Structure formats: C-alpha cells, structure tokens
Amino acid sequence: GAVVSQHPSWVICKSGTSVKIECRSLDFQATTMFWYRQFPKQSLMLMATSNEGSKATYEQGVEKDKFLINHASLTLSTLTVTSAHPEDSSFYICSARDVATTNNEQFFGPGTRLTVL
C-alpha cells in the first residue's frame, strides 16, 4: 500500500522554541493532507486540512498562528508548532489522500511525538 512518512519520529524541545514536523507521501501525490493530534490514551483529533498551494483549513479551537501548516508540494506538508509550550506535548499524526485513484484513498503516517520541556 501507499506509504506516508513523518520526520522526526520524536522530538524534545525547550519551551518557547519552534518545531517543524514533516509529512511526506512517498509513492503517490497528495493534494490534500491532514494533521491530527493525539493526547495520551485518547483518540486522534483532526487539527487541520492541508491543501497543496493554498491555505490550510483549521478545525474549531485550533490556533492557526500556533500551528503553521505549509503544503508546498504534492508530496510534502509541514506542521510547525510555534513558541511551543509543555501543553503542546502530544503525538502528531498526518495523513495523505491519494488523488491518483478514483477512490481517494487516504493513508496515515506513523506519527511524531513532541515533548516540550
């Protein structure tokens, strides 16, 4: 099946710094990618929809200035957590929608664990 990768797998940073997480579709093109967040022992919650070449669409309650999303190419979307704080510590997962097929199949990356000290 299609492969979606994320980099880094985990990151530890100091409070106040910014962290960039990459999401790549490795063997297909994705005009749309999605970013999810998972708190401990909870399900994944959709944060935003990333559209190639246009602005991301954020879910209610998600600060767009806090979580910057850039989808500059058909295989790469980035999520930047700006001025990170300990409460931003979480598991961030992306998914990519394969538009080459009529099924619009969607595949998920392995996730990135962010710990803010």
Next chain:
Amino acid sequence: SQQGEEDPQALSIQEGENATMNCSYKTSINNLQWYRQNSGRGLVHLILIRSNEREKHSGRLRVTLDTSKKSSSLLITASRAADTASYFCVSSGGSYIPTFGRGTSLIVHP
C-alpha cells in the same frame, strides 16, 4: 466527518486465545483500514480492505467487511503478549475526512 467506532473499548485475553474487535462506520466507504498503536508509540498499518472485498488475511490477522451493515471486524488468532496495543479502524474514500474512534485496547496476558 466519518468516524470509525471500535467495539469493545477494552479486551483482556490470555495468550493463545483469539481476539475479535469490531468497527462500525456511518457512510459509504472505498476502503477501511486497521491500525495498531502500542502505548506511546506511532501508528502501525495492519491491513486495508476495499469496499468490494469481504474478507482479507494477513498472517494471524483476518479482517472482514460487511458494507450492508457498515461494519468490519478484526480477528487476531493465537494472540501473543506482543499483540497488546490499541487497535483503530478508519474508513477512507470519497470527499469526507476520516477520523478515528477511541480504539480497542487489547491486553494479552502471557
């Protein structure tokens, strides 16, 4: 959005037993995927079943899909302690954005 709902929420079995988890969804799908997540770790893709398939096997995993009931099941045969994890289903396809349910937390006792 389309949300998969897993059932049961938690399952505790002995090593060697079979584990069955169910998933329901609400709208028509093109495919349904099952993922595993070990505590504190990333998602691991287990299996994908398409809407025109009824059953699929992968090693000790068996997935069924009943589109008329909008449900799927994941069977893990001869479970091992290493199978202890949370299991999520997610449907995909069409224009909607898939979301995850809470997952089934499986504990396999050695």
